[in-house]
Amino acid sequence: MEIKLTVDDKPVTVKAGSTILDAAKAVGSKVPTLCQDDNLHPFGSCRICLVEVVGSPRKFTPSCTTPAMEGMVVRTMSPAIIDIRKTVLELLLINHPLDCPVCDKAGECRLQDLVHEYGLGKPRFDPVKKYLPADYESPIIERNISRCILCGKCVRICDEQNAVGEWAFTRRGTKARISTDFDRPLNCEFCGECVDICPVGALTTRQFRYRGRPWNLASARSVCNYCGCGCVIRYDTRDGRAVRVVAPNDNYLCSKGRFGWDAVHHADRIMTPKMRVGGKLVDCTWEEAVSVIATNLNVIRTKRGVDTIGGLGSVRTTNEDNYVFQKFLRAVVGTNNVDMLGRLRIPRGLDSAFFSGELAKIRSHRAILVLDADVGEINPRTGIEIVNAVNRRGGRLVLVNKGENKFNVLAEAVIVDSAEAALTGLIAALSPGGQGVREDIRRAAVVLLEEPSVAIIVPARVSAKEVSLIKQLAGLLQGVTFYPLVKRSNLQGGLDMGVISDYYPGYRKQGEDTTAAFAASWNAMLPDKPGMNALQMLEGIASKKTAALYIMGDDPVGSDRKLAPVLKDLEFLVVQDIFMSETAKLADVVLPAAGSAEKSGTFTNVERRLQELSQAEEPLAEAKSDWEIIQLIARKMGGAMNYASPKDVLAEIRSVVPQYRDLAPGACWPAELSPIAGTDADLSLASGTIMKDEVITSDRLLFSSGMTITRSQEISTIRRVKVATGK
Amino acid sequence: MSQEPAAGVTETPNEGVDLRDMSIKPEMYRKIDRIIEKYRSRPGSLIPVLQQAQEVCGYLPDKVQRYIAAGLKISPSVVFGVATFYSFFTLVPRGKHVIRVCLGTACYVNRSEEIVDKLKEKLGIQVGEITKDGKYSIEAVRCLGACGLAPVVVVGQDTYGAVAATKVMDIVNKYE
Structure with missing residues (x-):
């Protein structure tokens, strides 16, 4: 329904439920506010937004709390109003x-x-x-x-x-x-x-x-x-x-x-390139580091074979960094051993099955199901959307939660159990003849069944069993949209850029035709042999299948300390990172990368939204952007790479990755553009013999979940309070 | 203007007072549990819960407020906000006999402030405080609606009119 009124002699039409303030904004009248915010319920405490409504018994009316009414005549700037606003300020x-x-x-x-x-x-x-x-x-x-x-x-x-x-x-x-x-x-x-x-x-x-x-x-x-x-x-x-x-x-x-x-x-930042001399890491110049890397990779390629060299990309670096990284390994080194550990047990589906909806639309769902995941800690923004859905839109929250967190109070139904048990119970309750289901599960099932649109928040790590149960449950509900949680900033971008051993950028499965196509567009010889995935590369160290690793922006040893002795068996290890990580301490060459404030490029978030980073600071000391470092090494090894800036890289990405071709910054690429959507392709890695005890979470994710956040001065002050109060 | 903290918040008016008789005993928490249970599912039930909890404990110290917040699943800040808004709620223990002296206009012009001064002098406490033996506390109130009797003093449930400062201790001493 629409309402017609006049504000400052200008006719305006607004939606029912709008306030006078909304109408004033619509005609461009500037009404000052102090206590009003579009994201909050109207409050009306400051009285600075007073306006005059002609014919109203009240001399002045607060515009932020008064609904616009049909035929209203409003003045926002008469001398009397100016006077009263001055008085309020006084x-x-x-x-x-x-x-x-x-x-x-x-x-x-x-x-x-x-x-x-x-x-x-x-x-x-x-x-x-x-x-x-x-x-x-x-x-x-x-x-x-x-x-x-x-x-x-x-x-x-x-x-x-x-x-x-x-x-x-x-x-x-x-x-x-x-x-x-x-x-x-x-x-x-x-x-x-x-x-x-x-x-x-x-x-x-x-x-x-x-x-x-x-x-x-x-x-x-x-x-x-x-x-x-x-x-x-x-x-x-x-x-x-x-x-x-x-x-x-x-x-x-x-x-x-x-x-x-x-x-x-933070003082732990790596300032200069370092190489191992006599068992110790010593500072060196970029020229020295680059030539040591090029020489060693060339030697290992000749002596041990090209497929003993592998590269681990990053879920934290930009699309441009990851694109150049996989291109370097495929087109310059000549191996498909390029992958990232960020793929471990991801909600399958970041590739296809559970493509995420837009986060801002979570609040438009009538019901939300959270599957045993501490949303507020892992993806706080998603958590805020859930609170908004409940508090502002009357959405109904079904929470599967073994512990207790702030969402418990908002939930209409809480299932105190594991995700797997809850899913099994919900499916039983929703299936024909669903009898003998626990009361809490039955109540939750009723909520989900009653509502025409359901958002399912998928945990950041899921098992194959859970994946099939989630799919089965979704089949029993109406209007389901998935919202997988993603811990790392550019996991989606890394996948899109083809940092996957058997996929080229844009989810193009390796095969004769795709290899030929990429060889043509990159103007290079590409290997036919399938590559090892991230886990196989690490597992292959013991059996000498992997002799050299190039790790960009990841810290596998920090996740699993048992990997330290394993990595020591490598003939050659290069680590490129911003901090002296546990993995970097084992490296033969350590390269200082630029932090995210220090570089430009793009990230692709969980919604598949392309977003631009622009550089705020000069890189610290001798640090360089990841793509730039890779390009230096590629050139040293005889590869033809001539990017002047991340913009050049993005231009090339647009030319070879169909999803990015016309993707404007700020827009999401549509799920239909994924060639593997709806297929059985599964890009998640199940843990193998290593990375089993991966330390996925520490005590409190929000404040201490990784190498970077633990080096924030500010966040460390919070951590002290949390430890002291045990909260 | 100097800072005026809410009673019991940043001041320690009861320093040296033996509060053992006024501490919150386990059975009081059990009673509060029952009050919370009764109101838990009703929205807007904080005020009656606080009222009844104050009846049980005599006052609303931090422990009790946070206990109620946890029980009703609301923020302890909100409980504190309500408890400090209404003058009915007290965050410090009150004496066995609460002496309320009216400082409203009619009483004030009839020299009720002298009554307060006399009480402070004789009982050795300030307004809002409690005597060491826990017997008395003084409160200054704004108008008790009995201006015809000004100046008015209320001890417990009993109202006294036209009280002279010199006579007020005779009244107080009647309460043991």
């Missing part, structure tokens, strides 16, 4: 400390902007400043409650969007303030959404404290490198060095995305 300034010179928010403060815009020289009221001590006890977030204007945005976003509820209004009247129970320091997810949404400087971050003024910052749009959601971020830099990360589209960011980027500044 009232706020009675208490506000006006300590703008030392406030990090100055320059992007809504209150400051409005006072400036409305030209309040000297407020009429005598100031009564409330100097409450700032809270320096919480990690990450600093509270300066004297600056608070009590708009309640932090309280609401923490509750409505995050389902955490760390903040609350406490006390009353002039003593009212935003706080926690008994004013304790924060102990939450530390996503920083409350800081982001705070219109004034009451909540600021420790990371950015006194690091720069907004008007002195340059910025670079990029993509978060911590999980498969691939949230868009913006690095703000000062003097060429990143000082903070913000969400450029008012999008959600989790603690890792917002604060964990500082890992690139």
